Amino acid sequence: MLVVLVVIAVAVVFVLADRWRRGAFVFGTATLLAAVFRLLMPSERVGLLAVRSKPFDVSALVAVGGAIVWLAVSIDPLGTG
Numbered sequence: 001m002l003v004v005l006v007v008i009a010v011a012v013v014f015v016l017a018d019r020w021r022r023g024a025f026v027f028g029t030a031t032l033l034a035a036v037f038r039l040l041m042p043s044e045r046v047g048l049l050a051v052r053s054k055p056f057d058v059s060a061l062v063a064v065g066g067a068i069v070w071l072a073v074s075i076d077p078l079g080t081g
Contacts, residue, residue, distance in 0.1 A: 024072035031065030
């Protein structure tokens with residue numbers, strides 16, 4: 001859980017530094033990292049990452065993380081084009 005929180009903190013720093021696309025990408029990566037931890041670690045060790053059953057948690061985290069990463073990559077930066 002601590003590793004995921006550190007990556008989220010990095011994402012917040014990027015957003016506060018006006019690098020919102022990079023921050024969104026890092027946040028999506030943190031969500032995907034949480035999915036990997038939830039998949040590989042036993043339920044009693046994942047702490048707050050365990051909400052429902054393991055298959056539900058992993059699929060929800062992958063769906064949300066993948067969507068955030070896809071949006072961060074697919075949106076054109078402002079002022080170009």
